[in-house]
Amino acid sequence: MLTRLQLESFLAQLTAKRAEVLESMNSAKQHALLDLSQDSTGDLSHLRLHPADQGADAADQHTELVITNMEAIELAQIDEAIERLHEGRFGICDSCYQEIALERLQAIPETAFCLACEAEREERQGVSSAAKVLENHLHPAVYVSGEMDLTEQRARAAANEQALRESGEPLMP
Numbered sequence: 640m641l642t643r644l645q646l647e648s649f650l651a652q653l654t655a656k657r658a659e660v661l662e663s664m665n666s667a668k669q670h671a672l673l674d675l676s677q678d679s680t681g682d683l684s685h686l687r688l689h690p691a692d693q694g695a696d697a698a699d700q701h702t703e704l705v706i707t708n709m710e711a712i713e714l715a716q717i718d719e720a721i722e723r724l725h726e727g728r729f730g731i732c733d734s735c736y737q738e739i740a741l742e743r744l745q746a747i748p749e750t751a752f753c754l755a756c757e758a759e760r761e762e763r764q765g766v767s768s769a770a771k772v773l774e775n776h777l778h779p780a781v782y783v784s785g786e787m788d789l790t791e792q793r794a795r796a797a798a799n800e801q802a803l804r805e806s807g808e809p810l811m812p
Contacts, residue, residue: 640738641730649748650724656748657717664710667703713749720749732756 641649723729730739734756743754752760 641741641744645741646724646729649729649744650721652748653717653721653724657714657721660710660714660717664707664714667707667710670703716749716751719751723751734760 720729723731730744731737732739732753733751735753737753739750739753743750750757
């Protein structure tokens, strides 16, 4: 069982990690807004005439969307961990209800599963890491806060991907 001091330490870590993820998401949002108003040459026009430029812009926006989606998933996990902490369930595996090893919590404080149950879940799902990334791209998590709405970004990414396909540029090198 975790001590009060350990729980307070984990809460501080999770809160700091949450702030970092939010800052990163907000920074990405500001970067995206800047990109919409001004291209890399400093021109105020955001219309790109060359298909290769449109493809490069779409690829950049796609990359930003994937990263933001991964951050949204991480933020949701952090929020769930903070909720478990306040409910007295922090450090207890959501699957087997056994204590999660302190070393695992120190490495991944937002985890909800012990190592054995996490491995079992991944095996049961039969999904590789690459497939998980693809799945997260195809069906991004939606985390809505006052600063970030990923549903809107998902629609923009779909339009950008279509522009990339129409540009005739290869999707992969």
